Amino acid sequence: MNFYVNEILQDYQQESLYRILWLDPSNSIMYILELNNPKAFPEKKLVSEMTDLIVVGEWRKIIDNSYDVIVSNEYENKHYEARDAAWVIIEDIVKEEPAIYEKSFRTELIKEVQEKHDVTYPTIRKYLYKYWSRGKTIDALLPDYKNSGAKGKERKAGENKRGRPPVYGVKGINVDEETKRIFRLAIEKYYLTSKQNSLTAAYKFMLKEFYAENIYYENGVEKVLLKDEDAIPTLTQFKYWYQKEYNASEVLTARKGEKRFNKDHRAVLNTSQSEVFGPGSRYQIDATIADVYLVSEVNRNWIIGRPVVYLVMDVFSRMAVGMYVGLEGPSWAGAMMALTNVVADKKAYCSEYDIELNENDWPSRHLPEILLADKGEFEGYNVERLVRAFNLHVENAASYRADWKGIVEKQFDLIQKKVKPLLPGYIDVDFQERGAKDYRLDAKLTLKEFTQILIKQILQYNTKHYLKSYVRDRDLVSDNVQPIPIELWRWGIQNRTGKLRIVSEELVKLQLLPRGNATVNHKGIQFKGISYSCDKAIKESWFENARMKGSWKIELAFDPRNMSHVYVIDETIGYFEECYMLEVSKRYEGLSLDEITYWRQQERRIEQDQNHKQLQKEIDYIADVEAIIKQAEKEKKAHQDRTLSKAEQVGAIRDNRKVEKDRQRKVESKPIIEKQVEATEVILFPQNVAETDFKRPNVREFLKRRKEDKNE
Structure with missing residues (x-):
């Protein structure tokens, strides 16, 4: 980072401004002076120290011309004489x-x-501070x-009517202080409001x-009777004093509101790249819900x-440096996924979506x-993680100020226009109008396929898109650099x-990465709803201990784009370990959290439907029973013998059981072999074999033979 003499630095914490007075040739030491503090003296600072303060966002460089002296014709000879006299006094010192700064x-x-x-000492001190600051x-x-004379002063109203003589004989009145007071009240009450009244109204x-000179009633309605023409101000006078006392920004702010004025009516005097020096000076991030x-x-x-x-987007080059497509957000989780993609190896990222990439095309x-x-x-405690971990200075655009992020907003518009003619399920301008087509039913693309399309569109933009509105500075023109993001x-x-x-x-x-508690x-x-394991858990017998002592919670980081792996976090030692899916959850491998959640929801709906059907079957079973x-x-x-006592009924259980068992045996004993013979096709044996060798054995012989074969 380079510093220059007379640059102005701002200390965010103290809200103070400093001017650089001197830099040594080796660019290692500087002297700075606090502005707006006549008692301040030059301070010695290390260039490396100031660089670090700017990098972490505690200080920054600013452009402030309010301390510059602009010589005008309003200065008189005596002013220059005073200047020269002061210079003679401090010339040898400065x-x-x-050494003078010590x-x-x-x-x-x-x-x-x-x-x-x-x-005196205070006089010299005053001259030195003015010179340095x-x-x-x-x-x-x-x-x-400065002697400004009477320029811009208003003339007081007298008895004679000022201004040009009236054309049609109506004199009107002079606009005195009281009239101007009434003008101001009327303009603020009836014109500078959100009702958007015209000036004539x-x-x-x-x-x-x-x-009003008097009031009267007509059909029960109170009406006023105006004074004579010569006693009231004219519309021309009213407009004149309005134009004289109110500027455009005040009027638009009052009538449109400050937020809308800043967004739609402010002067646009700078381009976005006027705030940056090179790649990485400033990125812009934003989210939108795609119309598909x-x-x-x-x-x-x-349909999901x-x-x-x-x-x-990088402001200097207009290159898309990171992206995220999912169902998460707009939220902190989605923003973090986009920032993670900013530092990702784009070649590996594209390969996840089956896209081959030359590293030089997205570096x-x-x-x-x-x-x-x-x-x-990006507002709240979450952003502290960015500042603490990476010294990344985060600026938040004001509400309704999408124009502050014009580059990324414009890129969203470009993407929508590029992909609209190609995508099924794309929402048109007549969406949700009566009789309009329901575009949801045209949905065909998956999240992965839509991401593939956007990656290809971004690659085309980064490497081919000609930025017509990009304002090239002299260095870019000198080196003949084309306004294409990659160039x-x-x-x-x-x-x-x-x-x-x-x-x-x-x-x-x-x-x-987003974090959550796991069990x-x-x-x-x-x-x-997914089961994981890791090497650490296996080595330390987590699952066996959980079976014996009960479950416990741990913190995990996860990538919602792909839930194949999650990460066990231990910030005390800066440790994290990758966890993999167990076999029971392998069906979710390669899917995003949104897809897995949707899958599980669908299964729960099916289960709910089956539960109702199962409940109906159980009710039917109860009725049958x-x-x-x-x-x-x-x-x-109908068959109860009431002559039997309770003792007789209970005492006969053994005999009754024996009788029932014999009866049951007779019912269950069926000629197994006969049944098989009846069901089996008859096969003719050769005639030279004696038929007596193949007589059917009875059941007892058959069972005995089978038992012998089994013992063998």
């Missing part, structure tokens, strides 16, 4: 750089000048007062309220709704210096480095 040397010099020019030029010593309301309906990869009959698309895998985002997901990025990497920072993808995942029990690590019991009770009652 030339002694950098207190001991400066004190001696000031004493010598006091004696030489017979001036205002840019180290002689004109910085010009006095702060405001004038009429003013006349009704302030210039998708289906599940598990079952294409399941519209996906959320996150994009991260971005860095974190920026500043990230501009919406309030929403701007490559040139910036070679010529304007220093903002990009390499961070390992694993570290980003550890810090930024360790005897069946594995249970998370979102009750019918059998009822018939049994009827039979019992």
Whole structure:
């Protein structure tokens, strides 16, 4: 990072501004002076220290011309004489750089000048501060007062009517202080409001309220009688004083509201790249809900709704440096997935979607210096994780200020226009109108297929898209750099480095991936309905201990795009370990959390439907059982021998059992062999074999023979 003399730095914490007074040739030491503090003295700082403060976002460089002295014709000779007199006093002092910035040397010099020019210490001190704080030029010593004369002063109203003579004989009135007070009240009450009244309407309301001579009633309605024409201000006078006292920004802010004024009516004097130096100076991130309906990869009959698309854009090069497509968000989880993709190996990322990529076509895998985002997901405690882990300065755009993120907003619009003619299930402008087509039924693409389309579109944009509105600076024009994102990025990497920072993808995942609590029990690590295990759990017998001592909770980080693996977190030692799916959950491998959740929901719906059917069957079973019991009770009652005592009934159980057993044996004993013979086709044996050798044995012989064969 380079610093320059007279640059202004801002300390965020103290809300103070400083000007750089001097830098040594080796760019290791600087002297700075606090502005807006006449008692301040130059301070010595290490360049490396200031660089670190800017990188972490505690300080920043700013452009502030309010301290510059602009010489105008309003200065008189006496002002220049005062300037020259002051310069004579401090000229010999300020030339002694950098020694003058050290207190001991400066004190001696000031004493010598006091004696030489017979001036006081505070006078010299005042001249030195003005010279240093205002840019180290002689004109910085010009006095702060100017003789502006009567320019811009209003003339007081007298008895005679001012202005041009009336054309049609109506004199009107002079606009005195009281009239101007009425004008202001009327303009603020009837014009500077959200009702959007016209200026003429405001004038009429003013006349009704302030210039009524009398009132009268007509059909029960109160009406006012205006004063004579010569006693009321004209519409021209009213408009004149309105235009004189109110500027466009005040009027639009009052009538449209500050948020809408800033968004739609403010002056646009800068381009986005005016705030950046090179690649990585500033990224913009935003999310939108795509206008297309998708289906599940598990079952294409399941319509899963519209996906959320996150994009991260580099302001300098306009290159898309990261993306996320899913059903998560817009939320912190979705934003973190997009930032994780920012530092990801894009070649490996594209290969997950069966897209071959040349690394040079998407070389971005860095974190920026500043990230501009919406309030929403980037406001609150979560953002502290970014600051703490990566010293990433996060700026939040104000509400209704999408124009602050114009680059990423424009890219969303470009994506929608590119893919609209191609996608089934794309929502048209007539969506939800009566009689309009239901585009949800046209859904064909899965989340993975839609992501493939967006990746290809982004690759085409990064490498081919010509940025017509990009304003190239002199260096870009000199090197004949075409305003194509990849060309701007490559040139910036070679010529304007220093903002990009390499961070390992694993570290980003550890810090930024969404987290959740999982349960360790005897069946594995249970998370979102999925069972996992890991080497650490096997070595330390987690599952056996859970069976003996009970389950417990652990924290996991997970990538909702692919739930094949999750990560056990232990921040105390900076440790995380990858967990893999157990066989019982292998069916979910390669799917996103959204798809798995939808799958499980569908299974629960099916289960719920089956539960009702099963319940009906159980009710039918109960009815059948009750019918059998009822018939049994009827039979019992019809054949009951009431002459038997309870003792006789209980005492005969053994004999009754024996009789029933014999009866049951007779019922169950069936001629097994005869049944087989009847059912078996008759096979003729050769005639030379004696028939007596194949007589059918009886049942007892057959069972005996089979038992002997079994014992053998």
